[in-house]
Amino acid sequence: xLKISRIHHLNIRALPEKLDETRDFYxxxxxxxxxxxxxxxxxxxxxxREGHPWVHISTTGSKDDPVLQPKSMDAGFGHIAFDATGxxxxxxxxxxxxxxxxxxxxxxxxxxxxFFPDPNGVVVEMVFDMAxxxxxxxxxx
Numbered sequence: 001x002l003k004i005s006r007i008h009h010l011n012i013r014a015l016p017e018k019l020d021e022t023r024d025f026y027x028x029x030x031x032x033x034x035x036x037x038x039x040x041x042x043x044x045x046x047x048x049r050e051g052h053p054w055v056h057i058s059t060t061g062s063k064d065d066p067v068l069q070p071k072s073m074d075a076g077f078g079h080i081a082f083d084a085t086g087x088x089x090x091x092x093x094x095x096x097x098x099x100x101x102x103x104x105x106x107x108x109x110x111x112x113x114x115f116f117p118d119p120n121g122v123v124v125e126m127v128f129d130m131a132x133x134x135x136x137x138x139x140x141x
Contacts, residue, residue, distance in 0.1 A: 010080050011058060012057045012058075013058060013120070015120070019059060022045075022120060025118050026047040028097070031049065032054060033047065034048070043059055044056065045057045055080075080124050080125065081125040081127055083127050085128065085129075088136045094114075099116050101114050101115060105130065111129060113126070
């Protein structure tokens with residue numbers, strides 16, 4: 001029986017001229033480190049955190065490859081979500097880097113979501129436990 005325990009990694013396709021900017025974004029905004037990357041044909045980066053490869057950044061492929069780069073891929077990706085802590089520090093970092101974001105509680109009010117775009121227009125969602133958010137807001141007053 002198939003058992004899936006966690007996301008292994010997410011792939012972000014970047015234009016060649018945005019490859020380094022995308023790496024820098026995941027390093028500087030999300031605190032990931034550039035790590036080992038197998039010698040794939042195209043250029044790219046693996047972004048690691050806590051000993052695990054989370055985000056694989058690669059250049060866009062040929063539209064002639066219907067599996068790796070289907071014609072619908074450009075419009076088919078929704079967002080990436082990461083569990084997070086450090087709510088106020090993260091909001092300060094977004095302000096410092098002049099990154100616009102939207103913030104919304106989940107309908108059940110258990111989580112706070114912060115949405116913002118990466119350099120390729122991929123929406124990134126950071127998910128914070130509402131208990132941390134409320135505690136941080138009270139401490140900040």
